[in-house]
Amino acid sequence: MADDSFPARPAIAASQLNQLRRLLTELLPANAFYTKKISQAGVPATVASLHEFSEKFPFTTKQEIDEDQRAHPPYGTNLTFPLDRYTRFHQTSGTTGAPLRWLDTPESWNWMVESWTEVFRAAGATASDRVFFAFSFGPFIGFWLAFEAAQRIGCLCIPGGGLSSTARLRVMIDNGATILCCTPTYALRLTEVAAEENIDLRAACVKTIIVAGEPGGSIPALRARLEKLWRGARIFDHHGMTETGPVTHECPRQPGVLHVLEPAYFAEVIEPASGKPLAAGQTGELVLTTLGRIGSPLLRYRTGDLVKPIHQPSTINHQPCPCGRHTLALEGGVLGRVDDLIIARGVNIFPSAVEDIIRACGDVAEYQVTVSDARSLTELSVQIEPTTSCADPSGVVKRLEKAFEVAFTLRVPVTAVAHGTLPRFEMKAKRWSKRG
Known part of the structure; x- marks a missing residue:
C-alpha cells in the first residue's frame, strides 16, 4: 500500500x-x-x-x-x-x-x-x-x-x-x-x-x-x-x-x-x-x-x-x-549526459547502454571504450578485462560482439586484455576515450 x-x-x-x-x-x-x-x-x-x-x-x-x-x-x-x-x-x-x-x-x-x-x-x-x-x-x-x-x-x-x-x-x-x-x-x-x-x-x-x-x-x-x-x-x-x-x-x-x-x-x-x-x-x-x-x-x-x-x-x-x-x-x-551521445554509423549510443550490455554478459572485471573518427566515420572498439574466475575469455569476447551487433546493428570489435591491465577507479570512472 x-x-x-x-x-x-x-x-x-x-x-x-x-x-x-x-x-x-x-x-x-x-x-x-x-x-x-x-x-x-x-x-x-x-x-x-x-x-x-x-x-x-x-x-x-x-x-x-x-x-x-x-x-x-x-x-x-x-x-x-x-x-x-x-x-x-x-x-x-x-x-x-x-x-x-x-x-x-x-x-x-x-x-x-x-x-x-x-x-x-x-x-x-x-x-x-x-x-x-x-x-x-x-x-x-x-x-x-x-x-x-x-x-x-x-x-x-x-x-x-x-x-x-x-x-x-x-x-x-x-x-x-x-x-x-x-x-x-x-x-x-x-x-x-x-x-x-x-x-x-x-x-x-x-x-x-x-x-x-x-x-x-x-x-x-x-x-x-x-x-x-x-x-x-x-x-x-x-x-x-x-x-x-x-x-x-x-x-x-x-x-x-x-x-x-x-x-x-x-x-x-x-x-x-x-x-x-x-x-x-x-x-x-x-x-x-x-x-x-x-x-x-x-x-x-x-x-x-x-x-x-x-x-x-x-x-x-x-x-x-x-x-x-x-x-x-x-x-x-540519469540516462547519460547531453554531450555523451555517440552517433556511430547513424546509431545513437549512450555509454549507459554499452555498460548494461557488458555487465549483462558477465565475466568482465573492467572495460574501456575507444571512440575513433576515421574517414568521417565514428567507430567504437572495446577492451575488456575478464574476471579472474573467467574460464573462457574468447567466449566472452564473442558473446559481447554478438550482443553489440544485436543491440546497435553494427560491429563493435572487442579484445580481451590480461588481468590488472585496465585502470581502477574510486571516484567517477573514466572508461571512454576519443582518438582521431
Missing part, C-alpha cells in the same frame, strides 16, 4: 512558488550575477506562477558560471551575501572542464544537508545504522553532505578516507557497517579486492549500498551484479551535483526510478536543442532551480543530465507513485 503521508502535488507546487518568490526577493539586487542576467533578459523580478517563471526566465548554463568565475576570480559574482557570510568551499570534479568553485552560507549548507537526509530516509536508514563512506574527503561536496546527513539522522558514521581498498573492507567488516556509500564502480572494485585478498564478504553486514557519481546505479545488469556480489545487499541510486546539491533518490518501491527532491527544487525537462518543455515519456535535459540555496543559487540551470520523466508534475495530482510520493519521477535514473 502506498504511503499517503507525502504532500500532494498542489501543496508541492504552492511551496515551490513561495520559495521561488522569496529567492527572487533575496537575490535582487544583492546578487550581481542574477541582477545583471535578469535585467538583460527584460523579465519582471516577480512571478505570478511557476509556469510564468518557466516561460519568461532565461536558462543558466555551466558555461556562463565558468566565464563569470574566470572574469571575477576566484568565486565569480553569483553570491547573494558579503563574502564573510560564507563558511564552506567546494568545487566540481572537473570531468567536463575546469572545476567550478562553490561557496555556501550555513543556511544554504543546512538546506542541502536536510535534502540529503531525505535520501537516507528513503533508503530506509535509521539511527541504528552504521554507515561506511568509502571515499577520500576531498573538495567534492557530496562526501561532506552525506556524512553530515547521516550524523543528523543519528547513524554511526565511519570514514574511509586515506585507506586502501583492503583496509576499507576490513574496517567495514570489523565495525559492522550496514550501509555503504560509494560509486557503483568502486562497489564493484571492493568485491574484486575481497576476492584477491581472500576476504569473505559473507562476514560483512552491509544491507544497503547507496551509489552515486555515475549512471550505474540504475543500470539493471550492474545492479543485479552488485546485489549478487554483495550477498543480496540492496542497491539504492542517488544523484546530485556540486552546483545544485543532492537532487534525487531512488524510489523505495520501483528500483531504477529516481524521485526529484521536491519541493526543494523546481524541476523541468526540456528538449536540449530547442529548450522547449517535453511531454512525459520523452527523454530530455533536466533543468533545476535550487530554491533553498540562497547564498549561491541557480535559476533554471541546464544540468546536462538526460532523463525520462514518467509523469510531468502537472499530470500527477491524483496519480501518486506506488511509494506514495507525488514528486517528479525519472525512469531509469
Whole structure:
C-alpha cells in the first residue's frame, strides 16, 4: 500500500512558488550575477506562477558560471551575501572542464544537508545504522553532505578516507557497517579486492549500498551484479551535483526510478536543442532551480543530465507513485549526459547502454571504450578485462560482439586484455576515450 503521508502535488507546487518568490526577493539586487542576467533578459523580478517563471526566465548554463568565475576570480559574482557570510568551499570534479568553485552560507549548507537526509530516509536508514563512506574527503561536496546527513539522522558514521581498498573492507567488516556509500564502480572494485585478498564478504553486514557519481546505479545488469556480489545487499541510486546539491533518490518501491527532491527544487525537462518543455515519456535535459540555496543559487540551470520523466508534475495530482510520493519521477535514473551521445554509423549510443550490455554478459572485471573518427566515420572498439574466475575469455569476447551487433546493428570489435591491465577507479570512472 502506498504511503499517503507525502504532500500532494498542489501543496508541492504552492511551496515551490513561495520559495521561488522569496529567492527572487533575496537575490535582487544583492546578487550581481542574477541582477545583471535578469535585467538583460527584460523579465519582471516577480512571478505570478511557476509556469510564468518557466516561460519568461532565461536558462543558466555551466558555461556562463565558468566565464563569470574566470572574469571575477576566484568565486565569480553569483553570491547573494558579503563574502564573510560564507563558511564552506567546494568545487566540481572537473570531468567536463575546469572545476567550478562553490561557496555556501550555513543556511544554504543546512538546506542541502536536510535534502540529503531525505535520501537516507528513503533508503530506509535509521539511527541504528552504521554507515561506511568509502571515499577520500576531498573538495567534492557530496562526501561532506552525506556524512553530515547521516550524523543528523543519528547513524554511526565511519570514514574511509586515506585507506586502501583492503583496509576499507576490513574496517567495514570489523565495525559492522550496514550501509555503504560509494560509486557503483568502486562497489564493484571492493568485491574484486575481497576476492584477491581472500576476504569473505559473507562476514560483512552491509544491507544497503547507496551509489552515486555515475549512471550505474540504475543500470539493471550492474545492479543485479552488485546485489549478487554483495550477498543480496540492496542497491539504492542517488544523484546530485556540486552546483545544485543532492537532487534525487531512488524510489523505495520501483528500483531504477529516481524521485526529484521536491519541493526543494523546481524541476523541468526540456528538449536540449530547442529548450522547449517535453511531454512525459520523452527523454530530455533536466533543468533545476535550487530554491533553498540562497547564498549561491541557480535559476533554471541546464544540468546536462538526460532523463525520462514518467509523469510531468502537472499530470500527477491524483496519480501518486506506488511509494506514495507525488514528486517528479525519472525512469531509469540519469540516462547519460547531453554531450555523451555517440552517433556511430547513424546509431545513437549512450555509454549507459554499452555498460548494461557488458555487465549483462558477465565475466568482465573492467572495460574501456575507444571512440575513433576515421574517414568521417565514428567507430567504437572495446577492451575488456575478464574476471579472474573467467574460464573462457574468447567466449566472452564473442558473446559481447554478438550482443553489440544485436543491440546497435553494427560491429563493435572487442579484445580481451590480461588481468590488472585496465585502470581502477574510486571516484567517477573514466572508461571512454576519443582518438582521431
